[in-house]
Amino acid sequence: MATDPVPLLARLIAEDTRNPGGDELRCAKFLASELARHAPDTVEVIEVERGHGRGCGAYVFARWGEPRLLLNTHLDTVPASDGWLDDPLVARVANGIVIGLGAADTKGAIAAALAALDEVRPQQLAILYSGDEEHGGEVMRAFLASGRARGLERAIVCEPTGLRLGTRHRGILALEATVRGEGGHSSRADRLVAPVAELARLAVTLDDWGRARRTLGPAGFEGMCLNVARIDGGVAFNVVPESATLSVSLRPPPGADADALREELLALARTAGLEARVAVENVPFATREPAAFAELLGDAAGPPLDLQYWTEAAFLSSVGIDAVVFGPGEIAQAHAPEEWVSIRELLAARAAFAEVFRGAR
Numbered sequence: 001m002a003t004d005p006v007p008l009l010a011r012l013i014a015e016d017t018r019n020p021g022g023d024e025l026r027c028a029k030f031l032a033s034e035l036a037r038h039a040p041d042t043v044e045v046i047e048v049e050r051g052h053g054r055g056c057g058a059y060v061f062a063r064w065g066e067p068r069l070l071l072n073t074h075l076d077t078v079p080a081s082d083g084w085l086d087d088p089l090v091a092r093v094a095n096g097i098v099i100g101l102g103a104a105d106t107k108g109a110i111a112a113a114l115a116a117l118d119e120v121r122p123q124q125l126a127i128l129y130s131g132d133e134e135h136g137g138e139v140m141r142a143f144l145a146s147g148r149a150r151g152l153e154r155a156i157v158c159e160p161t162g163l164r165l166g167t168r169h170r171g172i173l174a175l176e177a178t179v180r181g182e183g184g185h186s187s188r189a190d191r192l193v194a195p196v197a198e199l200a201r202l203a204v205t206l207d208d209w210g211r212a213r214r215t216l217g218p219a220g221f222e223g224m225c226l227n228v229a230r231i232d233g234g235v236a237f238n239v240v241p242e243s244a245t246l247s248v249s250l251r252p253p254p255g256a257d258a259d260a261l262r263e264e265l266l267a268l269a270r271t272a273g274l275e276a277r278v279a280v281e282n283v284p285f286a287t288r289e290p291a292a293f294a295e296l297l298g299d300a301a302g303p304p305l306d307l308q309y310w311t312e313a314a315f316l317s318s319v320g321i322d323a324v325v326f327g328p329g330e331i332a333q334a335h336a337p338e339e340w341v342s343i344r345e346l347l348a349a350r351a352a353f354a355e356v357f358r359g360a361r
Contacts (some may be wrong), residue, residue, distance in 0.1 A: 002115070002118070002119060002350065003114075003115040003118040003119070003344045003350075004336035005108075005112045005115040005116065005347070005349075005350055006093060006098055006111075006343060006346065007318060007358075008110075008111035008114050008115060009091060009098055009100070009103065009107055009108055009110075009111035010091035010093075010100070011030075011103065012027070012075075012090060012107040012110055012111055012212070013088075013089060013091045013098075013100035013101060013107060013138070014090065014091070014100055014286075015027040015030060015075075015105060016089055016090055017076045017077055017102070017131065018076070018077055018078065018079045018080065018101070018131060019057075019058075019076040019077065019078065019079075019131070019133075019134040019135045019150060020054060020055075020079070020135065020348075021032060021152075022076065022077070023221040023276060024056070024076055024131035024132070024139075025045070025047055025057075026057040026114060027058075027075050027131075028045045028046075028058040028059060028060040028075065028129065028131070028254070029031075029045055029060075030099060031044045031060045031075065031110070031129050031248070031249065032044075032060045032062075035060065035062040035114075035117075035127060036062075036104065037117075038117045038121055039103060039121065040062040040063055040064050041063050041064055041065065042061075042062065042063045043060065043061070043062040043066045043154060044060065044062075044148075045059075045060050045140070046058065046059050046060075046061065046146070048066055048138060048139045050132060050135075050136065050138045050139075051136075051138065052071065052133070054136070057076070057130050057131035057132040057138060057139040058078060058139065059075075059128060059130040059140075059142075059143055060126050061127070061143070061148055062126065062127045063125075063126045063127075064121070064122045064123055064124060064125045064126075064347065064360075065077070065123050065124040065125070065248040066124065066151060067124045067125045067126040067151065067152065067279070067360065068124065068151060068152060068154065068284055069125055069126070069153070069154050069155070069156075069296075069360050070125075070126045070149070070152050070154070070155040070156070070242075070316070070321070071113060071125065071126070071127045071128070071129060071155070071156050071295050071353070071356065072127075072128045072130060072155055072156070072157045072158065072295055072308040072316070073106050073107075073109045073110050073113065073128075073129055073157075073158040073160070073327070074106055074129075074130050074131065074134070074158075074312065075107070075129045075131055075132075075333065076109050076129065076131045076133055076134050077101050077102035077105065077107070077130060077133070077134060078105075078127070078134050080101050080337075081337050082337065082338045083186075083336075083337030083338065084101075085337075085338060088101035088337075088339075088352075089101060089181060090099060091103070091341075094172070095120070095218070096342055096344065097340040097341065097343065098341055098343060098346070099339065099340045100226060100339065100340075102339070103147040103329065103333075103338060103339050103340050103341045104160040104204065104328070104329025104330065104331075104333040104334050104339055104340065104341045105160050105329065105331075105334035105335065105339065106159055106160065106327055106329075106352055108156050108159035108160075108327070108328045108329050108341040108345075108346055108349070109159075109328060109329075109349060110129060110158075111300055112347075112349035112350040112352075112353055113127070113158075113349075113350075114282075114355040115350045115354045116350045116353035116356075116357055117357065119350075119354045120232050120354050120357035121357070122356075122357040122358075122359050122360040122361070123360065123361045124360045125357060125360035126152060127355075130143060130312075133282075133312055137282070137283070137312060137315065140312045140315050141180065141315065143230075144316075145240075146320055148181060148330070149316075149321065151318065152316075152321050153266050153321060153322065154296075154321065154322050154323070155231060155313070155316045155321050155322070155323040155324075156293070156296075156297075156323070156325075156326055156356065157299070157311055157312050157313040157316065157323050157324070157325050157326070158325075158326060158327035158331050159307075159309075159325050159327050159331075160327055160328065160329030160331050160333065160334050160341070161307070161325055161326055161327055161329075161331075161346070162174045162302065162305075162328075162329070162330050163300055163301065163302055163326065163327070163328060163345060163348055163349060164185075164289060164301070164304070164307050164326070164350065165263055165287075165293055165294060165297070165302065165303070165305060165307040165324050165325070165326055165328065166273060166300035166302060166304075166305045166306075166307040166324065166325030167286065167287040167290045167304045167307070167324060167325070167326075168218075168220075168254040168284075168285065168286045168287070168305070168306050168307065168313070169175065169249040169307035169308070169309065169310055169311060169314070170221060170225065170252060170253055170254065170283065170284050170308075170310065170324070171251060171252045171256070171258050171281075171282050171283045171284035171285070171310065171314060172223050172249065172250075172251055172280055172281075172282040172310050173249065173250040173251075173252065173261065173265075173278060173280065173281050173282075174247065174248070174249050174277055174279040174280035174281075174356050175247075175249075175250070175269075175275065175276050175277070175279065176245055176246065176248075176277055176279050177202060177245070177246045177248075177269055177274050177275065177276040177277075178195075178243060178245045178246075178249055179193065179198045179199055179200060179244055179341050180195065180242060180243040181193025181194070181195055181240070181241075181347070182242065183239070183240055183241055183242030183243075184239075184240050185238065185240070186237070186238040186239060186240055188240065189240050193240075193242045194240065195233055195241055195242070195243050195244035196231060196233050196234055196241060196244045198244075198272070198273075198274065198279050199231050199233075199244050199245070200231065201332070202203065202246060202268070202269060202272045202291075203228045203231065203246055203248070205229060205268055205272060206226060206248055206265065206268060207226065207228050208223050209226065209264075209268060210223075210225075210226025210227075210352045211326070213226075214263075215231045216253075217252060217253035217254075217255075217256065218254060218255060220306050221253035221254055222251060223251070223253070223320055224250055224251065224253070224256075224261070224314065225249075225250065225251035226248065226249070226250050227248065227249045227250075228246075228248055228328060229247040229248060229249055230244050230246075230247050231244055231245070231247075231340075232244060232245045232247070233245060244257075244274040246276075248265075248280075250265065252284050253284060254284045254285060254286040255266070255284065255286060256284055256357070258283045258284065259335070260315055262278055262281065266278075270300070271303070276290060278323070282310055282314055282315075283314050283317075283318050284314065284315035285310075285311065285313050285317050285323070286317070287322060287324050288317075288322045289322055290304055290324065292322075293324040293326075296355070296359055297326065297352050297355060297356060298355040300351055300355070301326065301350035301351070301352065302347050305325075307331075308331075309331060311325050313325050314321075319347070325335050326352075327349065328341050328342070328345035328346050328348065328349040329341040329342075329345060352356040358361030
C-alpha cells in the first residue's frame with residue numbers, strides 16, 4: 001500500500017523552520033532519520049553559519065550510488081503572517097486540502113518525496129533538503145562550495161508550480177549607494193554636500209536607463225524591471241543630512257548577462273561621481289533541456305511554466321547543473337495566511353517522484 005503523504009506533511013509543518021527564528025538543524029536531523037530508513041550510501045546533516053548575526057542554518061544530503069540527478073527542496077518557511085485562523089504549525093485537513101505554514105512552500109513536496117521513497121529505492125540519486133532559501137540562500141551556497149555537488153548534471157528544484165515545469169525566471173540585483181557629508185543647518189546648504197540631492201540625480205539616471213530597456217528580453221520577460229526603491233536620509237526640512245543611501249533593484253530576464261548589467265550600473269554611478277555596491281546578486285535562470293525533465297517526470301508534469309519569482313534553481317544552473325522547478329501547490333498560497341496544498345496534488349507529486357526514482361537507476 002502506498003504511503004499517505006498527509007501525516008508526513010503534518011509532522012513537517014510542526015517543525016518550526018520559520019526564517020528567521022526557526023530551527024533548521026532540528027528539522028534537518030529529523031529528515032536525515034527519515035532518509036536513513038531507505039538505505040542511502042551516505043546521509044549527512046551539515047550546519048551552516050549564516051552571516052550578519054543570523055545564527056545557523058542547515059541542510060541534509062543523502063546519496064544513493066554515484067548520482068547525476070539531484071532532488072532539492074528547501075525546508076525553511078517564511079514567518080507566519082497575520083490572518084491565520086489557528087496555529088500555523090498545527091496542520092488542519094479539510095475539504096481535500098492540508099492547511100499549515102509551509103504546506104505549499106515547500107513541505108508538501110518533501111512529504112510527497114518521502115512517501116515515494118517507500119515505493120521505490122533509487123540507485124543513482126541525490127536528495128538535498130536545504131535551509132535559508134527564504135532569506136539569503138547561504139545554505140545552498142555552502143552546499144555548492146562543499147564539493148558534494150560534484151558529478152551532478154541535472155536537478156529538480158521543488159517549488160509550488162501546480163505540478164508544471166518551471167523553466168525560466170528573472171534574476172535579482174540589489175544596489176546601494178551612500179553619500180556622506182558634513183551635515184548641518186540648512187542656512188549653510190549652498191556650501192555643504194547634499195547627500196539626498198546627489199542620490200536623487202543618480203536615481204533619475206538609473207530610472208532612465210531602465211525605461212530605455214523596457215522592450216529588451218525574451219517574450220514574456222521584456223524589460224529589466226529596474227526599481228528605484230528608496231532614498232534614506234535626513235531628519236527635518238531645515239537640516240542638511242550627514243548621509244543618505246539609495247536602494248535600487250533590478251530583475252534581469254532569462255538569458256541576460258547579470259555580470260555585464262551589474263558593471264554597467266556601477267559605471268553609471270561612477271560617472272555621477274559616486275560609488276555603489278551590489279548588496280544582492282542572484283542570476284536569472286533558464287532550463288537548457290526541458291524535454292529531458294518532461295520525460296523524467298512522466299505524465300504528471302504539465303506544460304512548461306514561466307515563473308514570476310526567483311528560485312535556487314538559478315544557483316544550480318550557474319554552476320552547470322541543468323535544473324527545472326516542479327512541485328505541488330500554487331504560488332498564490334505561498335507566504336499567505338491559511339497556506340494550503342491539495343491532497344490531490346500531493347498524491348500526484350508522490351507518483352511523479354516515484355517515477356523519477358525508478359528512472360534514477
